Amino acid sequence: MKQLCFLLLxxxxxxxxxxxxxxxxxxxxxxxxxSSFDTKGMNGFVNTFNEFWGQKLSKPYSEFSGxxxxxxxxxxxxxxxxxxNAGFTASTAFLYGRKKYQHSATWANDVQNELDFKxxxxxxxxxxxxxxxxxxxLEVFFDAxxxxxxxxxxxxxxxxxxxxxxxxxxxxxxxxxxxSSDIGLQLGFRLGPILxxxxxxxxxxxxxxxxxxxxxDDYTNVNYPPTDFPSDYRKYTTDPLGYVExxxxxxxxxxxxxxxxxxxxxxxxxxxxKKD
Amino acid sequence: MKxxxxxxxxxxxxxxxxxxxxxxxxxxxDALIGTWTITKSERMGILSDGSVDKFEDxxxxxxxxxxxxxxxxxxxxxxxFNYTNFQGDKVTLNSLIYTDEDKRRVSFSKVLCGSPFECDxxxxxxxxxxxxxxxxxxxxxxAFFYPNDRYDPTDDDLHxxxxxxxxx
Numbered sequence: 001m002k003q004l005c006f007l008l009l010x011x012x013x014x015x016x017x018x019x020x021x022x023x024x025x026x027x028x029x030x031x032x033x034x035s036s037f038d039t040k041g042m043n044g045f046v047n048t049f050n051e052f053w054g055q056k057l058s059k060p061y062s063e064f065s066g067x068x069x070x071x072x073x074x075x076x077x078x079x080x081x082x083x084x085n086a087g088f089t090a091s092t093a094f095l096y097g098r099k100k101y102q103h104s105a106t107w108a109n110d111v112q113n114e115l116d117f118k119x120x121x122x123x124x125x126x127x128x129x130x131x132x133x134x135x136x137x138l139e140v141f142f143d144a145x146x147x148x149x150x151x152x153x154x155x156x157x158x159x160x161x162x163x164x165x166x167x168x169x170x171x172x173x174x175x176x177x178x179x180s181s182d183i184g185l186q187l188g189f190r191l192g193p194i195l196x197x198x199x200x201x202x203x204x205x206x207x208x209x210x211x212x213x214x215x216x217d218d219y220t221n222v223n224y225p226p227t228d229f230p231s232d233y234r235k236y237t238t239d240p241l242g243y244v245e246x247x248x249x250x251x252x253x254x255x256x257x258x259x260x261x262x263x264x265x266x267x268x269x270x271x272x273x274k275k276d
Numbered sequence: 277m278k279x280x281x282x283x284x285x286x287x288x289x290x291x292x293x294x295x296x297x298x299x300x301x302x303x304x305x306d307a308l309i310g311t312w313t314i315t316k317s318e319r320m321g322i323l324s325d326g327s328v329d330k331f332e333d334x335x336x337x338x339x340x341x342x343x344x345x346x347x348x349x350x351x352x353x354x355x356x357f358n359y360t361n362f363q364g365d366k367v368t369l370n371s372l373i374y375t376d377e378d379k380r381r382v383s384f385s386k387v388l389c390g391s392p393f394e395c396d397x398x399x400x401x402x403x404x405x406x407x408x409x410x411x412x413x414x415x416x417x418x419a420f421f422y423p424n425d426r427y428d429p430t431d432d433d434l435h436x437x438x439x440x441x442x443x444x
Contacts, residue, residue, distance in 0.1 A: 108430050109430045157322045157414075158326035159326045159328050161414075161437055163413075163437075164380055165399065165412070165421075166413075166421055167423060173380055222383065
């Protein structure tokens with residue numbers, strides 16, 4: 001893939017500038033982003049929790065597939081392209097999307113533990129590459145993605161009351177910010193003003209660097225440590241000191257990964273000029 | 277390769293800008309400042325069949341005053357909570373009040389003891405309107421707030437709930 005990126009980047013401007021003129025236009029974008037995240041941390045919690053409580057759970061947590069945070073995105077952008085049968089094209093856009101998701105386990109007495117997720121993604125994207133007859137687009141893709149993750153752990157009682165309070169230690173509102181950069185390809189086919197595209201992207205691990213814990217976002221230290229959300233529930237419960245020393249909380253950068261997006265870009269302008 | 281590095285650098289810069297734009301500290305919603313009347317205080321047991329057994333259901337149970345801290349702070353305020361229970365016992369709590377980003381929880385800081393841990397009353401916000409708030413806090417059959425066993429809810433046949441309705 002590196003070679004392809006290099007070829008597209010290196011030669012597309014030359015192809016583009018060899019033609020006469022250029023055009024540009026604003027665009028409205030909508031896409032569905034089928035995303036995956038590393039389930040190691042969350043499924044570590046699910047498996048150790050289910051195993052620790054065993055028969056006390058009438059419905060244990062199911063494992064995460066890693067695709068729970070797939071969601072649509074919407075945005076605005078700007079596309080530039082040179083004229084000609086083959087030319088240079090580049091675009092930039094801001095995209096926003098969010099997803100809510102709930103995951104729960106039920107105890108033998110019908111009390112439930114609920115994980116209530118809210119994910120918000122804001123991306124700044126850049127594409128550059130070439131077009132053929134302003135109909136087929138082959139581009140490389142970069143983005144800077146800011147993801148805000150909120151996960152409320154609630155206890156739901158038999159009468160439906162939902163508690164985020166302190167009577168059970170896991171209860172709380174855990175938040176994490178995930179800053180990631182992604183790299184990939186964007187392949188598009190333009191029909192009139194609409195560019196339909198498919199976009200596989202990969203998160204650059206440790207770029208930007210940092211492995212923060214998903215931690216309780218509250219101004220008070222309600223609990224004795226550990227206060228982060230555990231990837232090893234047994235250790236969290238039976239050996240909290242060892243848990244803290246071994247840093248076994250769920251890491252925020254688990255929540256980034258491969259994405260496959262299908263979308264449509266409605267371009268205002270950016271047409272080939274008719275030949276005289 | 278220069279193009280790739282330039283774009284990566286640009287992308288990293290924007291990532292940093294995007295993340296730094298998100299405030300690290302959350303401003304306490306000023307809308308809560310003022311004097312609230314505790315128009316209703318309900319304490320109840322939630323039984324395992326889902327029924328509720330109220331042992332307190334009183335109106336005009338006191339007041340909650342929320343005001344600017346001294347010196348002023350953006351992330352917390354001060355409060356005075358005056359409450360009279362169904363037996364006529366009066367309680368006055370005076371401390372700092374915090375909330376989270378989405379105002380789903382409200383904490384009365386260090387009102388149960390002086391330790392930095394397990395001394396807050398943590399309310400779950402059930403209703404959040406400009407002139408009406410409904411907050412609840414819970415316990416099990418041992419105690420409200422921080423019972424001894426804070427892991428296993430099946431050990432308890434009864435769970436406790438204290439709900440207050442606040443109106444301006």
